[in-house]
Amino acid sequence: MTLNLVQGMPSTEPIAEPPVLSLIVLTDFFPAARHALHYSAELGAHLGAQVVLLHVQETSVLNGELLADDPSTRDRELRTALQTLADEVSVPTHLELVPDLQIATAAKLARRYAPALFVLSNPEKSVGEEEVDRAVLDVLRSSEFPLLVVPETYHGPARLTHAMVAADGEPFSLSKPAAATQLLAKFQPRLTVVTVSSTADNQACATALHQVKASGLADAASHTTVEAFCDNYPVHGLLKAVAATQADLLILIARRRSFLSTMFHRSVTNRLLRSCPVPMLVLPASNIT
Secondary structure (H helix, E strand, C coil): CHHHHHHCCCCCCCCCCCCCCEEEEECCCCHHHHHHHHHHHHHHHHHCCEEEEEEEHHHCCCCCCCCCCCHHHHHHHHHHHHHHHHCCCCCCEEEEEECCCCHHHHHHHHHHCCCEEEEEEECCCCCCHHHHHHHHHHHHHHCCCCEEEEECCCCCCCCCCEEEEECCCCCEEECCCHHHHHHHHHHCCEEEEEEEECCCCHHHHHHHHHHHHHHCCCCCCCEEEEEEEECCCHHHHHHHHHHHHCCCEEEEEECCCCHHHHHHCHHHHHHHHHHCCCCEEEEEEEECC
């Protein structure tokens, strides 16, 4: 009797599936946003993720003649136009309209669709570029949400094969690792840890490699290496590293009071956003003391 009971029970607990990842795509009706949407849909198809189209109504670019004066009619027309965009992709898609882009709004969406990765386009030539940059920087500086910035000029596949992590050697802990974990675990890319400094420093390389591995970022990589680049300016050095390594994703660790935090100054960040030729994954993190 006891033997039969044991044989009828599972030998191990069933492995719980991770929650479905949501790609929240900040979208409008410009080509750059449509490009980011299609990139996200391709990425979502690989990851088994859902796509959420997030539209900020105050920056709508629909022609004023199309939008009615009545708010309910205007919302309906916007939703119909967004549904037309959603119909262009073949992954599960949800629509979200918000009156403006605030950190609190983003936090609410992140909770609703957790785990979530916000996706933003990087237009080659932008109309209202200053306004878009300000919205992007507000989210970046919040250090709360994982972000994927997709250049309009990037036409490579969404299937990740080689990721580059910019590291400064300081210990860190990822604040919301679920999105990055699912992304890297699915593709298992090669991972190159990159340091940028004005002088050659082999110890900095070894320390940076150790800290990236300790954070768990390298757990799903097929192979992890470290490379050093000499440059007085972090952004210039990272752009050289992207070209030299031929990475198809640049991973930035966003935290306060670190070497890389200088990249999140408005002018420097804007230059990196406009210049990086590959998608950038910005991960919020905190220092470990």
